[in-house]
Amino acid sequence: MRLLVTGGAGFIGSNFVHHVVAHTDHHVTVLDKLTYAGNRASLDGLPGDRVAFVQGDIADAAIVDPLVADADAVVHYAAESHNDNSLHDPRPFLDTNVIGTYTLLEAVRRHGVRFHHISTDEVYGDLELDDPARFTEQTPYNPSSPYSSTKAGSDLLVRAWVRSFGVAATISNCSNNYGPYQHVEKFIPRQITNVIRGIRPKLYGAGANVRDWIHADDHSSAVLTILEKGRIGETYLIGADGEKDNKTVVELILTLMGQDPGAYDHVTDRAGHDLRYAIDSTKLRTELGWMPQYGDFEAGLAVTIDWYRQHEDWWAPSKDGVEAFYAEKGQ
Ligand code: NAD
Numbered sequence: 001m002r003l004l005v006t007g008g009a010g011f012i013g014s015n016f017v018h019h020v021v022a023h024t025d026h027h028v029t030v031l032d033k034l035t036y037a038g039n040r041a042s043l044d045g046l047p048g049d050r051v052a053f054v055q056g057d058i059a060d061a062a063i064v065d066p067l068v069a070d071a072d073a074v075v076h077y078a079a080e081s082h083n084d085n086s087l088h089d090p091r092p093f094l095d096t097n098v099i100g101t102y103t104l105l106e107a108v109r110r111h112g113v114r115f116h117h118i119s120t121d122e123v124y125g126d127l128e129l130d131d132p133a134r135f136t137e138q139t140p141y142n143p144s145s146p147y148s149s150t151k152a153g154s155d156l157l158v159r160a161w162v163r164s165f166g167v168a169a170t171i172s173n174c175s176n177n178y179g180p181y182q183h184v185e186k187f188i189p190r191q192i193t194n195v196i197r198g199i200r201p202k203l204y205g206a207g208a209n210v211r212d213w214i215h216a217d218d219h220s221s222a223v224l225t226i227l228e229k230g231r232i233g234e235t236y237l238i239g240a241d242g243e244k245d246n247k248t249v250v251e252l253i254l255t256l257m258g259q260d261p262g263a264y265d266h267v268t269d270r271a272g273h274d275l276r277y278a279i280d281s282t283k284l285r286t287e288l289g290w291m292p293q294y295g296d297f298e299a300g301l302a303v304t305i306d307w308y309r310q311h312e313d314w315w316a317p318s319k320d321g322v323e324a325f326y327a328e329k330g331q
């Protein structure tokens with residue numbers, strides 16, 4: 001297959017391109033705008049006869065149209081992805097997540113191309129900390145932030161284009177990813193690189209908020225499974241039973257890096273901070289036979305810490321700017 005991967009120079013998109021090259025014969029064209037979050041170096045080392053790169057905006061129909069016409073399937077990762085940025089300046093989230101997705105949908109509709117839309121569990125809002133429930137494909141949409149509301153909007157556009165125009169699309173909603181190539185603005189890489197730089201990790205509020213962690217490579221294998229075996233028009237939730245509160249994760253990072261597990265600061269909480277996300281991925285596991293491979297979060301985190309230790313050249317150019325942005329907000 002010839003895959004068009006949008007956002008393939010970002011965190012999860014680049015992990016997916018590496019996964020596809022290692023595990024399939026597919027050819028990949030990456031379409032990425034290279035915003036602050038995109039990094040061409042995340043695709044270094046991949047074979048030129050398997051992976052092509054085009055710099056461009058998914059909201060630009062003139063760029064999108066010929067690339068979609070040449071593809072057998074589009075896997076759509078490109079997005080503005082950071083909640084804290086969406087609280088500061090929501091506009092790019094509307095432009096990319098809503099208008100960008102609309103532009104891609106119109107192109108796949110014109111050319112009859114298969115579409116897989118990457119989304120997030122945040123479209124479902126949050127759960128109480130003491131609620132035993134987890135999100136399923138039936139959970140009503142209830143997004144909290146400008147980021148998650150634009151992702152919810154993009155999911156609904158995909159559903160409408162399936163129903164109204166017969167577009168051959170699937171959707172997946174995944175929980176929090178960790179692994180290599182994640183931008184230092186995000187929770188886990190921020191704390192790892194803080195410790196490397198001798199800065200104390202920063203925990204929002206009390207740190208009781210729970211996230212359901214999955215390794216990015218498990219997300220990639222799930223997306224490939226849905227692309228190959230998923231039923232058109234269906235939504236699949238992706239998760240690996242990795243619920244942890246933020247305080248536990250910070251303490252684990254400090255311990256794995258040989259520091260005092262209490263050597264972190266509590267900082268100003270995020271506005272509207274979602275309490276807990278948790279995914280029930282029974283449908284994907286039973287209907288499509290997918291299983292995560294990275295069962296041990298602590299082992300996966302240790303490998304991720306090593307990656308950041310060995311790739312300071314990859315993350316260092318972004319670090320000071322990100323910390324200055326957080327410092328202005330008391331975070
Ligand atoms: P990221 O911010 O690391 O990467 C986003 C990529 O999209 C970057 O390379 C950026 O340059 C590119 N991009 C942004 N705007 C663009 C535009 N207008 N045109 C073309 N390219 C553009 O994000 P990520 O964490 O890798 O997330 C990827 C996708 O996965 C997003 O759709 C996100 O909603 C979803 N998701 C993320 C997580 C997570 O834990 N990070 C979990 C579930 C779902």
Ligand code: TDX
Pocket residue numbers: 081082083084119120121122175176177185186187188190202203204205207209210211246270
């Ligand atoms: O310095 C920090 N300290 C802190 O306590 C940062 C950056 C975050 N946090 C908290 C906020 C969250 O409870 O850690 C948790 C994780 O934060 P993020 O890495 O910003 O992720 P989150 O807001 O949960 O969203 C992520 O998962 C779902 C991705 O960024 C989204 O793109 C995805 O949709």
